[in-house]
Amino acid sequence: MMKIIMVCSGGMSSSIVVNTIKKEAEKEGIDIEIKAVGTGEFADKIKDGWDLVLVAPQVRHRLDSFEEQAKAAGIPIEVIPPQSYSPLGGTKLITQVKKYL
Numbered sequence: 001m002m003k004i005i006m007v008c009s010g011g012m013s014s015s016i017v018v019n020t021i022k023k024e025a026e027k028e029g030i031d032i033e034i035k036a037v038g039t040g041e042f043a044d045k046i047k048d049g050w051d052l053v054l055v056a057p058q059v060r061h062r063l064d065s066f067e068e069q070a071k072a073a074g075i076p077i078e079v080i081p082p083q084s085y086s087p088l089g090g091t092k093l094i095t096q097v098k099k100y101l
Helices: 013-027 041-048 057-073 091-097
Strands: 002-008 032-038 051-056 075-080
Touching: 002 013, 002 041, 002 057, 013 032, 032 041, 041 057, 051 057, 051 091, 057 075, 075 091
Parallel strands: 002 032, 002 051, 051 075
Antiparallel strands: none
16 A cells, blocks of 8 residues: 655645545555645654655645655655646546556
């Protein structure tokens, strides 16, 4: 099972994207656990044994800080492209995730 943590601003859009990734992973037979956390929770939650960090477009301005924390935890990190951050971006999102399987 692949464990993915997505850091976002804590808004409603992140739950839509999480569900989109889950549905696409299920279609492709990929076993994942994915959780969205706000920027304020990220530092504590990154220590919980994740395999990949996804950064929502609306918080990419804080990428340097997130990268530093992810690197310290030995976890790869990727920014979600704005055009993929939607209910229709499932195919692109799962392609981004599959690079780390």
